Amino acid sequence: MAMRNSMDMSPAPSKEQMAYADLLFYGCWAGLLVMLITYTLYVSGILPPHVPLERMPEYWGEAVSTYLTKAQVPTGWGWTTLLDRGDFVNFVGVVLLAGLSIFCYLRIMPGLLAKKDRIYFILALLQVLVLMFAASGIVGAGAH
Amino acid sequence: MKQRITLAFLVPGILLAMMIVTFIIYAPDSLAGAAEANAAAMAGQSALPWWAWPIILLFFCFILGIIAVMAGVGGGVLFVPLVSGFFPFHLDFVRGAGLLVALAGALAAGPGLLKRNLASLRLVMPVALIASSCAVAGAVLGLALPANVVQLCLGGTIMFIAILLLCSKNVAMPHVEKQDALGLALGIRGSYLEPSTQEVVEWKTHRTLPGLLLFIVIGIMAGMFGLGAGWANVPVLNLLMGAPLKVAVGTSKFLLSITDTSAAWVYLNKGCVLPIIAIPSIVGLMAGSFVGVRLLAKAKPKFIRYMVIGVLLFSGAKALQKGLGM
Numbered sequence: 001m002a003m004r005n006s007m008d009m010s011p012a013p014s015k016e017q018m019a020y021a022d023l024l025f026y027g028c029w030a031g032l033l034v035m036l037i038t039y040t041l042y043v044s045g046i047l048p049p050h051v052p053l054e055r056m057p058e059y060w061g062e063a064v065s066t067y068l069t070k071a072q073v074p075t076g077w078g079w080t081t082l083l084d085r086g087d088f089v090n091f092v093g094v095v096l097l098a099g100l101s102i103f104c105y106l107r108i109m110p111g112l113l114a115k116k117d118r119i120y121f122i123l124a125l126l127q128v129l130v131l132m133f134a135a136s137g138i139v140g141a142g143a144h
Numbered sequence: 145m146k147q148r149i150t151l152a153f154l155v156p157g158i159l160l161a162m163m164i165v166t167f168i169i170y171a172p173d174s175l176a177g178a179a180e181a182n183a184a185a186m187a188g189q190s191a192l193p194w195w196a197w198p199i200i201l202l203f204f205c206f207i208l209g210i211i212a213v214m215a216g217v218g219g220g221v222l223f224v225p226l227v228s229g230f231f232p233f234h235l236d237f238v239r240g241a242g243l244l245v246a247l248a249g250a251l252a253a254g255p256g257l258l259k260r261n262l263a264s265l266r267l268v269m270p271v272a273l274i275a276s277s278c279a280v281a282g283a284v285l286g287l288a289l290p291a292n293v294v295q296l297c298l299g300g301t302i303m304f305i306a307i308l309l310l311c312s313k314n315v316a317m318p319h320v321e322k323q324d325a326l327g328l329a330l331g332i333r334g335s336y337l338e339p340s341t342q343e344v345v346e347w348k349t350h351r352t353l354p355g356l357l358l359f360i361v362i363g364i365m366a367g368m369f370g371l372g373a374g375w376a377n378v379p380v381l382n383l384l385m386g387a388p389l390k391v392a393v394g395t396s397k398f399l400l401s402i403t404d405t406s407a408a409w410v411y412l413n414k415g416c417v418l419p420i421i422a423i424p425s426i427v428g429l430m431a432g433s434f435v436g437v438r439l440l441a442k443a444k445p446k447f448i449r450y451m452v453i454g455v456l457l458f459s460g461a462k463a464l465q466k467g468l469g470m
Binding site (some may be wrong): 011013014016017018020021022024025027028029031032035036038039042043053054056057059060061062063064067068073074075076077087090091094095097098100101108119120123124126127130131133134135137139 | 193194195197198232233234236237244247248251252254255256258259260261264265266269270272273276277280283284287291329330334335336337344401402405406407408409410412413414415416417418419420421422423426427430
């Protein structure tokens with residue numbers, strides 16, 4: 001059984017945990033809002049897509065490699081050159097969500113360093129490196 | 145109270161309505177303007193127009209979100225086998241969307257869990273580093289393997305999850321006599337307020353090293369299949385490492401926001417994220433989760449749990465069938 005005591009007050013999370021939570025809250029809802037706006041721009045045709053919507057059924061049933069070749073879609077960060085296209089502008093919101101954890105870790109690192117919590121500072125640093133490595137496209141770019 | 149319930153249904157309702165109205169107003173116009181291309185696109189594929197699928201997906205994910213919350217499972221574990229089995233989308237794109245679905249749900253839940261101490265950053269940080277590194281490897285592996293092999297492995301995994309859900313009996317407050325050296329060195333302990341008793345529950349972990357090592361496997365599977373791995377996180381954190389059930393569930397949910405991030409980047413960079421599939425899935429599932437939380441009090445969780453186990457067995461069998469090319 002976990003130890004219990006009867007203090008009638010909620011235990012406060014650490015400063016780092018609160019800082020992480022605050023950034024996560026605003027970043028997450030901002031990302032979802034951006035996603036909704038860009039998706040509306042996409043399906044409404046206000047921003048014309050790189051791959052026409054009516055042609056999507058040709059591609060979504062095929063393997064990703066076929067889609068990339070037939071639809072001439074860039075991999076890695078190549079989508080940033082197509083931000084004026086309705087389909088690729090959606091990646092702004094997706095990337096905001098996917099990159100949020102990196103910013104949250106960067107946000108708490110100075111606090112960990114100030115507390116001389118070296119182990120967790122190193123863990124945070126390594127985590128940022130892992131996420132940046134994943135985001136870099138080194139392991140992702142190029143069709144299989 | 146009545147106002148809060150109305151709001152709870154109003155917000156997801158507005159989200160769903162906005163997306164459907166957008167489709168209905170604009171989609172048929174663009175469809176009419178490209179009738180020829182559409183006819184070609186339809187050849188040998190679904191008889192439905194392109195815009196019908198995102199709408200069906202939106203509703204499907206809305207229902208999935210309600211069921212997932214009531215059954216206590218993440219959306220991803222239901223999303224990938226069901227959508228890959230019953231929608232015309234390739235597994236590559238379903239896994240990409242599945243990871244984003246799990247990621248968005250975890251990011252949205254994270255702040256509340258952290259602020260109430262139901263997710264522990266000290267517990268998450270070492271676990272997340274291992275799981276997310278392995279999720280990158282799992283994603284690369286999953287995208288390198290032929291689709292039928294991944295379907296076969298996915299089918300086997302989904303069936304295993306169904307059996308795990310059927311058999312596992314998590315413990316609300318595991319007994320941790322003495323914290324192990326690694327857990328002590330990492331300072332993995334915490335406390336939270338239990339609202340039912342108004343008591344502060346203090347906890348610590350044991351068997352930290354074997355627990356951390358298991359996250360290698362969990363990370364690989366999460367990345368390989370595009371599943372949120374809550375089904376595996378919770379038993380390891382609760383039964384093996386001794387975290388109270390509430391902390392295990394909260395920490396697991398928050399952990400997905402980091403594990404799935406790393407795998408999501410790989411899928412994104414490989415071109416496996418199609419907004420036409422991913423965005424309605426995310427919106428539908430999140431709206432469904434909002435409603436599911438509200439319906440939770442009235443639902444019969446046991447019935448829903450068995451229903452989900454049945455659905456998982458069925459979708460696992462479907463994935464196996466697809467993998468075998470039958």
